[in-house]
Amino acid sequence: MSEELDTGFFADWLRAAATAIDREAAHLTELDSPIGDADHGSNLQRGFTAVQTALAKEPQETPGALLLFTGRQLISTVGGASGPLYGTLLRRTGKALGDAAAVPLPELAAALRGAADAVAQLGGAAPGDATMLDALYPALDALDAGSAPGDAFPAAARAAAEGAEATVPMQARKGRASYLGERSVGHEDPGAASTALLFEALATAYGEGA
Amino acid sequence: MAGGEQVGIVLVSHSSEVADSAAQLARELGGGEAAPVVGAGGAAGGGTGTSSERIAEAAHAVDSGAGVALLADLGSAVLTVKSLLAEGDQLPEPARLVDAPLVEGAIAAAVTASGGADLDAVAAAAEEAYQYRKV
Incomplete structure (x- = not known):
């Protein structure tokens, strides 16, 4: 694969994401049980499966169009807070990529960062609140530090996984978990865990395409 | 309002029963020419x-051209x-998420909308419901 990321790569990413979420759905729901409403895994599984079905019927021409389309599917099919949050992340990224046929790494990293800021604004959250942002921003820092997808994507996957683990001692300040106050401490945030899966899928998709 | 158009109101809850029951209550208390209030829950x-x-369908169902106020529970x-508002093409224009308590705000919005007030006034009435102290 060249250093420009084309539509095929992004389609591979979403397929790898759906596979990872299928594999981890029970675990995500288990994480969501003590602090949330025990639906994170099944919600994301429904959403990412619906994306695959919709893309099979309506393939998209560019990376930007693909991510816009996927974001809208997630907003309409997930049914929990993660739908609008991940939907916004992918839609904003897609919008920023415009109609380019292929995208270099720095452009993807910049688009994702702008989208992450939009997600933070939508949810009114900041890093340290025990949310998906605690996996997302470290992953984006790793993308910025990487010189090529081959090293940046695995580094981002590691950073996101570490970021998700780092939510365990945090007290949740957003969502249902925030009502638990100190009782939310000691639990990994399910949204941070699923964000780590998305970056794992990014590395997987690139590794398989290389 | 000259054309007789009223602001429509959509109540969004995690529970369809909560949304529909709150909408029914707001319609009952809304007064004579009750403005359309529907639930979009679950x-x-x-x-x-x-x-x-469900939210988009409900918003289109209550839209008569005067705008739609949406009230939601949480998360x-x-x-x-x-x-949906950020998408730009999913809801009628104008549509607005009103920062208000669901039940009390719905009643305030319904009474105000039933009187023919515009979307700004309906939203303001719903938001004022936060100021109603109970103790």
């Missing part, structure tokens, strides 16, 4: 959650309405 496949389709209900 997940698409039934059960607890939020459905962007995904709020975020889904916000993301």
Whole structure:
């Protein structure tokens, strides 16, 4: 694969994401049980499966169009807070990529960062609140530090996984978990865990395409 | 209002029963020419959650050209309405997420909308419901 990321790569990413979420759905729901409403895994599984079905019927021409389309599917099919949050992340990224046929790494990293800021604004959250942002921003820092997808994507996957683990001692300040106050401490945030899966899928998709 | 158009009101809750019952209550208390108030609650496949389709359908159903005020309970209900507004083409124009308590805000909005007030006034009335102290 060249250093420009084309539509095929992004389609591979979403397929790898759906596979990872299928594999981890029970675990995500288990994480969501003590602090949330025990639906994170099944919600994301429904959403990412619906994306695959919709893309099979309506393939998209560019990376930007693909991510816009996927974001809208997630907003309409997930049914929990993660739908609008991940939907916004992918839609904003897609919008920023415009109609380019292929995208270099720095452009993807910049688009994702702008989208992450939009997600933070939508949810009114900041890093340290025990949310998906605690996996997302470290992953984006790793993308910025990487010189090529081959090293940046695995580094981002590691950073996101570490970021998700780092939510365990945090007290949740957003969502249902925030009502638990100190009782939310000691639990990994399910949204941070699923964000780590998305970056794992990014590395997987690139590794398989290389 | 000259054309007799009233602001429509959509109540978004994780529970379809909560949304529909709050809407019924607001309609009953709304007064004579009651403005349209509908619930858009629960997940698409039934059960607890939020459905962007249900919200969009409800908003179009209550829209008569004067605008739509949406009130939501929490979490995904709020975020889904916000993301529908951000999409730009999913809800009637103008549509607004009103920062208000669901039940009390719905009643204030319904009474105000039934009197023919515009969207700004309906939203302001619903938001004022936060100021009503109970003790």
